[in-house]
Amino acid sequence: MGRYVLRRLLQMVPVFLGTTFLIYVMVWAVPGDPFEGKCGERDCPESYVSAMRERFNLDDPLLVQYAKYLGNLVQGDFGLTSSGLQVADRIAATFPVTLKLALVALVVEAVIGITAGVVSGLRNRGFLDSLVLVSTLFLISIPVFVTGYVVQLVFGLQLGWISPTVTSPTIGNLIVPGFVLASLSMAYVARLSRASISENRRADYVRTALAKGLPQRRVVGVHLLRNSLIPVITFLGTDLGAFLGGAIVTEGIFNVPGVGGLVFRSILTKDGAMVTGVVTVLVLVYLLMTLLVDLLYAVLDPRIRYD
Amino acid sequence: MTEQIASLVEERPRGLFGDAWHVLRRRALFWVAVSIIALVVLMALFPGLFSSGDPNLAELSRSRGAPSAAAWFGYDNQGYDIYTRVVHGARATLVVGLLSTIGVVLVGATVGMLAGFYGGWLDAIVSRIADVFVGVPFVLGAIVILTTLNAGGDAGTVRIVAQVVLSISVLSWPVSMRIMRSTAIAAKQQDYVKAARALGAPPSRIISKHMLPNCVAPVLVYATIALGAFIGVEATLSYLGIGLRQPVVSWGVMINSAKDYLRVAPHALLFPAGFLTATVLAFVMLGDAVREALDPKLR
Amino acid sequence: MLEVEDLHVEFRTRDGVARVLNGVSYHVAPGETLAVLGESGSGKSVTAQAVMGILDTPPAFVTRGSVRFNGEELLTASPERRRAVRASGVAMIFQDALSALNPVFTVGFQIEEQLRLRRGMTRKEARARAIELLDLVRIPSAAQRVREYPHQFSGGMRQRAMIAMALALDPEVLIADEPTTALDVTVQAQIMDLLRDIQRERSMGLVLITHDLGVVAEVADRIAVMYAGRIVEQADAVSLFRSPGHPYTAALMRSLPRLDSSKHSALETIKGLPPSLLRIPPGCPFHPRCPRAEDVCAVDVPAFVPLGPGRGSACHFAEEVVSG
DSSP states (O other): OOHHHHHHHHHHHHHHHHHHHHHHHHSSSSSOOOTTTTTTOOOOHHHHHHHHHHHHTTSSSSHHHHHHHHHHTTTOOOOOOSSOBBHHHHHHHHHHHHHHHHHHHHHHHHHHHHHHHHHHHSSTHHHHHHHHHHHHHHHSSSSSSHHHHHHHHOOOOIIOOSSSOOSSSOOHHHHHHHHHHHHHHHHHHHHHHHHHHHHHHHHHHHHHHHTTTHHHHHHIIIIIIHHHHHHHHHHHHHHHHHHHTHHHHHHHHOOOOHHHHHHHHHHTTTOOOHHHHHHOOOHHHHHHHHHHHHHHHHHHOGGGGGO | HHHHHHHHHHSOOHHHHHHHHHHHOHHHHHHHHHHHHHHHHHHHOOOOOOSSSSOOOOOOOGTTTOOOSSTTTOOOOOOHHHHHHHHHHHHOOOOOOOHHHHHHHHHHHHHHHHHHOOOHHHHHHHHHHHHHHHHHHHHHHHHHHHHHTTTTTTOOHHHHHHHHHHHHHHHHHHHHHHHHHHHHHHHHHSSHHHHHHHHOOHHHEEEEEEEEHHHHHHHHHHHHHHHHHHHHHHHHHTTSSSSSSSSSOHHHHHHHHHHHGGGTHHHHHHHHHHHHHHHHHHHHHHHHHHHHHHHHHGG | OOOEEEEEEEEEETEEEEEEEEEEEEEEEEEEEEEEEEOSSSSHHHHHHHHHHHHOOOTTEEEEEEEEEEEEOOOOOOOOHHHHHHTTEEEEEEEHHHHHSTTTOOOHHHHHHHHHHOOOOOOHHHHHHHHHHHHTTTSSSSHHHHHOOGGGSOOOHHHHHHHHHHHEEEEEEOOOOOTTTSSSSSHHHHHHHHHHHHHHHHHEEEEEEEOHHHHHHHHHHHEEEEEEEEEEEEEEEEHHHOOSSSHHHHHHHHHHHHHHHHTSSSSOOOOOOOTTSOOOOOSSSSSGGTTTTTGGGGGGGGOOEEEEETTEEETTTHHHTTTT
């Protein structure tokens, strides 16, 4: 097991380097003036430009630039934004909000998705089953921002049940945005659970469990579920990683002060340091999540443990 | 004896695709999806059939007009006829979806097949590269790519569309690659492939004649669903302001311009959103139906 | 002890109704081994599953017949009663132990859960008993093995583990559905020896479902031959092998290669294929393939003709077949 972890960590390194390098290149090394538009509508003053060039090592060859950037990163220095704030501070302020949102979404998708999927998977071809199939189909098809706007419009503006935007990012306020963020994934989880249960229902070991005279409740609740939920749980793990990086749209609609909004604004204002900083963190988080999911998978399924 | 054989031969085997078609034909969901898609394709190819108006004609006086007999879907904030724009918007929306899917499938499937078949260091490198691309959160990657490309100033229709297609393809190819790769690896273990190799068949023949027909199914299912997904993605990118934009008309562009006036003119957002959802739904339903039809276990 | 009488089971599918069992009757007494012999599709496994009450309903439906365990009718018993009989009265083991055992639980867990749930044992007691059972089925290092997962066992050991699991509640009858088909020959012999020893020790009834004549010859006391969902011949082992009373049985015997046959003679086969259960031929189901079929065979379903004490054959010409 330890060797497996080590191997995966080693595999992660080139991927991490590759991804962050790619982002770095796209932000900084594109032909053209990297400071275009960074100081608003005017041209940047000479002093600013030369100071920035020095700070970001733009006069060095690309790889050296990147290496120096990584060196700084490791020391916790993400650099400064174009307005002089510490990138690391801004990230630290907004990341927890996004994390809360992502966790809320995860819980919503897990609870609703798994319940719907398991129930419909157990009773194939009933009314409930068709209902779940059709509604998940809808949820998969509607882009997140449409769901977001419709929810905001109907429940926020017209019915007034919720406030249309998030004033303070408490867990309670984040439930609706979390629900919107989870809407697509919820459908996937439901379908995945349903398919997994349907497939495993006919498995030989279920027949054996029945032949042992175990009560139906146990056969389903312990034997069937434990096997069927393996792919679902691993999907949930990767989804959390995806949420952290992809909540931009939801945060935009509901005005959640998280990382998504931060990176969006900084891309539009071409704040290179912020963009690279945030994306680097997100990539790292995502890679760690995938590693955790792999480990989780090994924990859940003994067959792949002894690699 | 002959009656025995006759009774067995009654059910003639049709092969996977023949069987699948037979199952598909009977499913209502399949026909619903196909009709919606056919309608949208028709709209994209011959917008004139559906609307005689000009999608770029703005009449500010009619701004935010509600649906009426003259304009079935009403007018948006600039005074554009929403119905006409929806009809004309079908083309750009579909083109982006279609081209992205083709790109993703061609690149991904080719690379995946080669990686799965040859294995070894080719596979290792390809998989690591795929990991790199997968590690970038999609929306963020798209934003970065498109803002970088857009930095080059104003662009014409072709360039705008090409940029969006490119960014979607670049960020999504790993998925189809992995699907094809795992199918190829499984197919390679099959006895019929081993037999072909033992008989001295060159790799090109093994891949094209033996492995490809058997690996096509999951990629086909993915492509259908991806088409729907990419249409949705285009809309998301346009919503963020970095995807398609004027002078290109697409449903995503329409939603983007309507979002700020949601409270006063919800119809400006709801109609294109409705069409968008219906189209994506149709593709996803189609993909679902195709997958069930192709899955030997479900029959 | 276990009696199956005139059991009829149908499978209702999209393509029609498959008559999988058409009047199956057999019985097992304590300490006796009954072999149920037949090709794939003859209905031998379905009979066993119907006895256990684990058929998938739908699409399977028991339409007629009776299953009695120690005189108690099971088919009309309550679901709780049927469940109570499972594993503690009649237990079953399956062909492919790898898929029959749950891959995510240890072997110990799978044995112990029955003991804890149905016999109220504590965890420690159950663990001790599980180790005893693994010892009983001759698995070495039982105390370690009990903590391992099915995929860590070899094929033969897995089958033994499954046997141990089936014996946990001390059943009176064990149904073994092709227990050795997936194993190689030497392991086969070991498993069959094990089963025979256990059976003798516990005076257990053993129903051995198989298509392997060799295994049957070694182990069985009585044999029931099945074809197209019915028993076409039933007899004690010696008589069956010496003088089969049904053309199907005879053909099966002839198709076995023998050490003493001439090197250049062709292997005998039974021409044709078993019928589709959706469309069973009228009259005797075997008649299209039978070398001595006559007109009456295509019309009348043969009755079960007694051929002596505990012997019978469902053939219009049973007596002639028996005398050779």
